[in-house]
Amino acid sequence: MSTPLEQVMAAAAAVAQSGHTPSLALIKARLSNKLPMPLLVEGLQRFKSLPESEREKLTQSEPRQDEAAPQKPVPTVEVLQQEISQLRQEQQQLKQEFAALQQRLAKLEGQQ
Known part of the structure; x- marks a missing residue:
């Protein structure tokens, strides 16, 4: 080098x-x-x-x-579609967790 x-x-x-x-x-x-x-x-x-x-x-x-520089393989359409599907699932899960946290926070603030 x-x-x-x-x-x-x-x-x-x-x-x-x-x-x-x-x-x-x-x-x-x-x-x-x-x-x-x-x-x-x-x-x-x-x-x-x-x-x-x-x-x-x-x-x-x-x-x-x-x-x-080594050449990176170009992902196929199927691989990209699988990644998009996984990301959408993760996004849905995060939205649900966020909504649950908002509800929990609202309850905690209401107790004060």
């Missing part, structure tokens, strides 16, 4: 390789994790100070974001 600074520099290299000028906004958008702004600034400055040959090495050694 690379350091956060190396991640910033690799993201800058990837932005440059895609034909754009690396900027803080583009780098931040490319990184999935939240990094502090001073770290982003330092990484961008270091990237800009690198010779062209070193910049190319950054993109070659760093795996692309879409390759590194």
